[in-house]
């Protein structure tokens with residue numbers, strides 16, 4: 425590895441869902457990332473530190489409608505909560521990406537088109553039980569009592585839609601090979617083991633578009649569909665790194681990229697995202713660090729240290745009793761649920777699934 429590539433360090437937080445109010449969980453992850461980046465800078469690394477907001481999807485569309493706003497107006501308002509909070513906490517991020525930005529729309533569409541052109545995205549149909557708040561299909565085997573979402577406990581709706589699918593199954597052997605050669609690619613080791621054994625059990629093709637909502641990035645060449653919000657959101661890490669617009673920057677920082685993610689979203693980050701990258705001919709990230717554990721829906725949250733041991737004063741806390749931080753600009757409240765994409769966010773990973781995936785016990789992303 426050439427000298428200059430050893431000296432770069434690219435760290436991302438999850439992008440936080442603008443439908444949420446920032447709270448201690450967002451702050452925890454972002455401060456942890458900030459500390460890591462400041463340390464690397466002190467050690468002489470050329471650091472890129474990215475955070476941002478995830479602004480598409482059904483929940484934003486619904487929430488905006490309830491408030492009598494357009495989704496963009498809602499996002500423009502709520503993104504300020506995050507921007508102001510990071511300023512108040514003196515977070516040293518180099519970039520702040522919003523998934524509604526033009527640079528991101530172009531990147532997502534270019535990637536979608538490339539994968540379509542090379543036969544890795546195809547059109548199909550899916551019918552299944554869907555949780556609107558979690559934006560996730562739930563297999564019958566994973567449903568709660570009375571057809572409820574196993575994560576948020578709300579009633580599921582039967583939905584059918586045409587969808588584009590990403591041929592994720594094709595790349596599983598290559599990702600397994602990558603993980604077998606890179607034992608520290610997912611940390612801690614317990615999560616690495618979980619991901620590897622999940623991959624070995626097989627991964628189904630992923631639905632990557634929706635016709636049931638409008639608030640998203642249009643699929644290139646097919647305006648009836650918008651790109652599924654997870655597929656859209658994961659690409660932010662590449663957008664901000666210049667995947668489309670600045671190949672020099674991209675070449676400099678990729679794959680020296682480290683993603684801090686919550687346990688809930690590790691399959692998106694450690695299965696779907698690396699497979700997307702492999703399909704694009706790009707190396708997967710150097711490190712994926714699922715750091716936080718959230719048992720979801722008002723149950724215990726455990727904040728764990730690097731070796732998986734509860735931190736001394738961060739241990740198990742009730743979500744409802746998280747300490748209230750001072751509220752710069754009135755922005756902070758202890759939230760009921762954290763983000764999509766952050767520690768403890770949308771618990772849509774384990775029991776849910778994307779369209780087109782026949783029920784399976786433990787699908788990659790849902």
Ligand SMILES: [Zn+2]
Nearest residue numbers: 555558573576
């Ligand atoms: Zn749900």
